[in-house]
Amino acid sequence: MIKKLSRWFSASARILPWREDPSPYRVWISEIMLQQTQVITVVPYFEKFITRFPTVESLASADLSEVLANWSGLGYYSRARNIHRAAGLVVAGGFPRDRAGWEELPGVGPYTAGAILSIAYHMPEAIVDGNVERVLSRMHRLKSRDKNKIWSLSRGLLGEAARLKVDPSVLNQGLMELGARVCKPKNPLCDVCPARSDCQAFAKGDVEKFPVKKPRVKSVDVQERTTAFVTKDFKVLVTLDESARWRKGLWDLPLEVKSSQNVYASKKDPKLQVKYVVTKHKVSRVISLKYFTHNAKNSSNQMMKANSDSRWIRLDEAITLPHGASLRKSLKVLSDAIQPQRCRS
Ligand code: SF4
Structure with missing residues (x-):
């Protein structure tokens, strides 16, 4: 099976940007991006990221906000924060050369360490991701x-590959590629599979029963209230929200806080609804829309004074800040709802 798999992979591997030059840096970035994200989605993000941060030094010396901006749209932003922290450690101590060293870096687990060591260093290190597990x-x-x-x-399999002189990089990538393109979760293409003659489920005719089902992860319902402060010149107040783990370093509308100054939303203010999902959290957001007649630049109102954790930004430009689904979806409903004639004190 290993020989057939390696021949199949060598002949039909997809051309992917991180495969053209499988350096430790590029393999590491690609593997982090590929966590929970499909190859087709990752390719343009990888190319943009590598163009902006071509070396680990350029990544380590960049501001986190810029790293997050270049990650924007990929989701799971803790990955970007970890990459940035890890880059600093790598610049200080060099790229690790063994599993223990890689697993000490933030965001690198057993799978990622095995993938980097086998693909970039051709070391006989095992990998298990969803594709390999299914195969x-x-x-x-x-x-x-x-x-x-x-x-x-x-x-x-790695032991067998060593005996057959098959490169661990080819074996591991071949397994992953087989899972992604042939041994798919639904309708696997067994007729063209290079591992068919060694596959017990194929022989028994019960491929669809494997892998056995996992117990479902229960989702958690979260309710949140935010206020969208919008000025006459169509600027909206956004803040760097650190209140939830999945929001760290991302801009968002301010979560609603009660205030005696009566600058926050009142019951009369229009309400908008947004739903979004982050990891296992299903969030229902109510946005209270609060209009100001003044503009952000000239106002003496304390509420209008942005600080280092908040800023006024044009509605159509807010999307360029590092953000998650919460701000993206909120901006969409705000843009649809806001009309100039509705502005009031
Ligand atoms: S024969 Fe079918 S089930 Fe078995 S490894 Fe190949 S694609 Fe997967």
Whole structure:
């Protein structure tokens, strides 16, 4: 199976930007981007990111806000924050050359460490991601999702590959590629699969039963209230919100806070609704729309004075700040709702 897989991968691997020059830096960035994100989505983000930050030094010396801006749209922003922190550590100590060293870097787990070491350094380090797990579960008709078992199978393949003189980079990428393009979650293409003759589920005709189902992760409902302060010159107040883990370093509308100064939204202010999902959180947001007749620049109102954690920005420019789904969806409903004649004191 390993020889067939390696021939198949060498002949039909997709041309991807991080494969053209699989340096530790590029493989690392691509693997972090590929966590929870599909290849087709990652390609343009990777190219833009590498153009702006071509080396680990350029990444480490950049402001976090710029790193987040270049990550904007990929989601799971903790990945970008981790990459930025890790870049500083790499510049100080060099790229790690073993699994333990990589796993010490923020955001790098056992899969990512194995992928970087095998792809960039050609070291016999195992990997298990969703694609590899699916392939191995089907090939061995595994009755459980025991991670230790899957890792052990993945390591076993590396031992066999060494005996056959197959590069660990080719084996690991071949497994991932097979899972992504042939051994797909639904309707796997068994007829063209290079591993078919060694696949127990194919032989038994029950491929769709594997991998066995995981228990569902329960989603958490979250309610939040925000206020959209909008000026006469169509600027909106945004803040750097640190109140929830998934928002750190991202701009958003200010979460609603009660104030005796009566500058925050009142019951009479129009209400807009937004729903968005972040990891397991299903968030329902109510936006109170508060208009100001003055403009942001000339106002003496304390509310209008932006500080380092807040700023007034044109509605159509706010999307250029590092943001998540919460601000993106909020700006969309705000733009639809706001009309000049509705501005009032
Ligand atoms: S034969 Fe089918 S189920 Fe088995 S590894 Fe290949 S694609 Fe997956």
